[in-house]
Amino acid sequence: MHSPAALPISLFEKREELRRILQSKHFATSPKKSRFLEFISEQTFLGGGDKLNEYLIGVEVYDRGPEFNSQKDPIVRVQAHEIRRLLKKYYEEEGKDSLVRVNVPTGAYVPVFGRSAAETEVEFPTEPVAASGFDRRSRLHLAITLILAAACLVLAFLLVARGWRSGKAQSVPTATTLPEGLEWFWEPFLPPAEPPLIVIPNHPLLRAAHDGDSPQTLARGHEIPKAALPEFRDTIHFRELKRFRFVPSVTDFTSVGETIGVVSLCQMFSNVGQKYRLQQSRLVNFEEIKGNNAILLGGNQSWSGRVFLNVQGFHFQGGVITNTKPQPGEKSVYKPEFDPVTNQLRRDYALVLMLPNERSDKRVLLIYGIYTQGSQAAIEYLTNPERMADLRKALMDLSPDHRTVPTYFQALLTTTVENAVPGNFSLVAVRAISN
Structure with a gap:
């Protein structure tokens, strides 16, 4: 049997834990720290964890220009230290019962997700390389799962159609x-x-609208901010659609x-x-x-x-x-x-x-x-x-x-x-x- 800490963590669980953290009192009133944590997490989810560095974070999160010099401007290191402190407080208070824990190891900017056993405190690895390797395996597992699921659905419809035709004509x-x-x-x-x-x-239901819809269909749509639907972040719609407009079907x-x-x-x-x-x-x-x-x-x-x-x-x-x-x-x-x-x-x-x-x-x-x-x-x-x-x-x-x-x-x-x-x-x- 595997211990709780050894069980793989799904991308959905990671996003849910990130959402709870960002909505907590420790981060809800700190938009820049929230943006920092969300940015490095999303980059890791998308496979870009090995590209995270002080320069990229300074430019993307803190709006520093191309001339940003992390040696002269320690904003990223200072904020990373604050994020680690807030995460520690979060798991001591609001998140004390969370089964998934997030940590940003000292000297690195790749967030590490681990499981928390009920009786013991989770020990997070300090080497970002291991986290990146695990994340690549997670992405590969997710991709294989999605491909197999799609193949099963296609096979299902083909079998049903074949059976129907045989019932009609054969x-x-x-x-x-x-x-x-x-x-x-x-x-x-x-x-x-x-x-x-x-x-x-x-x-x-309400489905996501797209460019192939008629003007009349789009006019009946209901727009919902993407941030209000974190469950959709793993879908192709979240990545490819600029706006979330839903139409009745x-x-x-x-x-x-x-x-x-x-x-x-x-x-x-x-x-x-x-x-x-x-x-x-x-x-x-x-x-x-x-x-x-x-x-x-x-x-x-x-x-x-x-x-x-x-x-x-x-x-x-x-x-x-x-x-x-x-x-x-x-x-x-x-x-x-x-x-x-x-x-x-x-x-x-x-x-x-x-x-x-x-x-x-x-x-x-x-x-x-x-x-x-x-x-x-x-x-x-x-x-x-x-x-x-x-x-x-x-x-x-x-x-x-x-x-x-x-x-x-x-x-x-x-x-x-x-x-x-x-x-x-x-x-x-x-x-x-x-x-």
């Missing part, structure tokens, strides 16, 4: 059967049943978790020779849902949970899951959990509902994560034979004979989340719904 592929651990759940959606309608959510975006999850669903149906129809939620009406086997993804961003409220179990509304009749060991309300320091999502929940449609031979399946990570984890759970064996057993325990799975039911799932990616998922509770 003959049914050689079919296999689902594992027994999955077939009991998915049987209503499999041949000879009609192809299910899979609905992915459209997210209404209700047609163009869905979520990462649902996108990855729908690939798994489409692949599963293709493997058993079942066609499917994939549609965005804004183009689907309630009549279409009632007339088909339908699978709805996306929680608050898809069809409202109020349409499918059931007084016997769990309600999903307003970003929380309420438990109308808590059983021993259960909560009355299930809400996402966040890290108290970084505010990153640490636990999400999802609700799975297998419900009757207008005709008894058809089903409506809702897979609703509170956040997109919950939706992705729920789909992974529902396509995992071993986990589904656990769900089947829990549902059979609800029946009088302990052998029969209720026709209609609810399942509450949870997942840990690390770096916005779902981790360990498990079953929380189940409810049978009367026919």
Whole structure:
């Protein structure tokens, strides 16, 4: 196991700690010192830490001219000493509970970020060369992560498009059967049943405007100062857009978790020779849902949970899951959990509902994560034979004979989340719904 101090620190964590420092009482009233610390940090984040020196800081931060001579004008050294003193005071007071610590080693101008163990004080390296090497590794890791993430998203859309086309134009592929651990759940959606309608959510949001937008679109924009959105500093938009103007969009975006999850669903149906129809939620009406086997993804961003409220179990509304009749060991309300320091999502929940449609031979399946990570984890759970064996057993325990799975039911799932990616998922509770 690694000690806390040995764990790598993400760029987001570094920026968040820098933001907290600059907003503290020790720096908020000292604009030049804040600018100094922010400048050397940003240069380090961008890979320019090895170029930091007194001359560059004097010119860029303190507006010294090209004739600036650091030997005659010690402004940079004096201010660096003050910044080290203020950082020390910050971590003795406001930042005493911070898990990430920032230090500017004596004789250097490359800030060093380290983790603070709960019981011990972090020792920062004094050699800037090591910090630069670590930062280069961090940037390389970040670049690889972003490239892999982009490749996964492209692959997801290609697989979905391929499955859709095969469902429309190609003959049914050689079919296999689902594992027994999955077939009991998915049987209503499999041949000879009609192809299910899979609905992915459209997210209404504000996106960054760009030069390709029409004048009318730009006129509806909302400008937000870049400094007010430090979370965006790792994005290409922050570096390339001079201004942050955001415009409404209700047609163009869905979520990462649902996108990855729908690939798994489409692949599963293709493997058993079942066609499917994939549609965005804004183009689907309630009549279409009632007339088909339908699978709805996306929680608050898809069809409202109020349409499918059931007084016997769990309600999903307003970003929380309420438990109308808590059983021993259960909560009355299930809400996402966040890290108290970084505010990153640490636990999400999802609700799975297998419900009757207008005709008894058809089903409506809702897979609703509170956040997109919950939706992705729920789909992974529902396509995992071993986990589904656990769900089947829990549902059979609800029946009088302990052998029969209720026709209609609810399942509450949870997942840990690390770096916005779902981790360990498990079953929380189940409810049978009367026919």
